[in-house]
Amino acid sequence: MPIITLSSDIGLGDYIIGAVKGQIVSALPTANIVDVVHYMSAKNYYHSGYICSNALKYFPAKTINLVIFNLFFKNPEHFLVAEINGQIFICPDNGILTMIINKVPERVVKVALPQGKTITTLEFTQAMVNAAVAISEGLSLEKIGILVEDIVTKYPLQPTFGTDWIEGQIIFVDNFENVIVNITKKEFEEISNGRDFELVFNRNETIKTIGENYASVPVSEKLAWFNSAGFLEISINNGNVAGLFGLKPFADIKSENTYNNQPSSDWMYRTIRIFFKEIAPDINIPKAPPRLQQKSIL
Incomplete structure (x- = not known):
């Protein structure tokens, strides 16, 4: 069968x-x-x-x-x-x-x-x-x-990295208006190395902890966690984070706009940034590559 x-x-x-x-x-x-x-x-x-x-x-x-x-x-x-x-x-x-x-x-x-x-x-x-x-x-x-070898190719969005930061894009807003970001748990842990961080979106909204699931915070509180697929998700317990903060998937950008001329106020609603505590001089943390290639998950 x-x-x-x-x-x-x-x-x-x-x-x-x-x-x-x-x-x-x-x-x-x-x-x-x-x-x-x-x-x-x-x-x-x-x-x-x-x-x-x-x-x-x-x-x-x-x-x-x-x-x-x-x-x-x-x-x-x-x-x-x-x-x-x-x-x-x-x-x-x-x-x-x-x-x-x-x-x-x-x-x-x-x-x-x-x-x-x-x-x-x-x-x-x-x-x-x-x-x-x-x-x-x-x-x-x-x-x-x-x-054949020559086929049409398109690839998933990849986040960008620095020693003390990650910038990702919103790739999906689900039916509950939870926001999925193209940053994986593995990528986050490689850059964070256990350091404190501040996740920033929608200009000045911040999250400073990673939860285990929606129940990790009180009702109506926002949280960040890694979903079953291993991707960063931003949510509100029993709420709609995308609608409340105007967050939108990257692919919804109008075709006439590009990264270079996209108005900064609009770009902020599609981009998630994570800033990590600066590395102490006596701590040796390997420098992150400029881009990490996401491995095929099939």
Whole structure:
């Protein structure tokens, strides 16, 4: 019984996801279809990569992951099929694959889509399902597509580091308006080395301790903690930190703005800074690299 996960930006208010499931069970009646997420934003690769990477890593080897995301970012000619740590990923060639796994896969093939006509969403997904069927029947990647190395790449945002500071970006605001930042627990501990710190956001709001969970502080108090995915999260116990302080995901910046000309007042609502106590002269703490590469979590 093959496991097929579905992750998409289509939502559940239309017939498309139901039709895709029909395509799957028509071709693979024994398939175990698992919905991961259907409300990814085609404009927010950071959020989508975060959701998929942290969910899909829990599925067993031989799982086939269909990622139906931003299918028509350009006129599609092919899609990708890749094997990563025993799992199969089938997705458009638009950068979402490297956003999820944070690297170019060692084995990835492109599979041609029908040409000579305008392809619809369901024709695109049918081709992806056909590839899933071929994989489930034991065909190798090389039998269903052409090996490639040159694929569209996009990568997760990385925080910047100094000896006494970290600057991260908000990558996701969840349904409870908790704020997830692209700083991992490992990165925080490597720079802090047990030192006191001050986390600063929204100009002058500060947090000086790391909690264990939402209950670490009284109701209505703000806190910082590392969530189940190992990322820094800023929250209010029984409250909405993003709405209260106007915090926004990095990807929501208007396209005409850039880092260099972004108004500082607007940039502050998307950036989190952590300042550590200065290093005493007699304490030898290794200097942090300018950037730490986040390892693939799949």
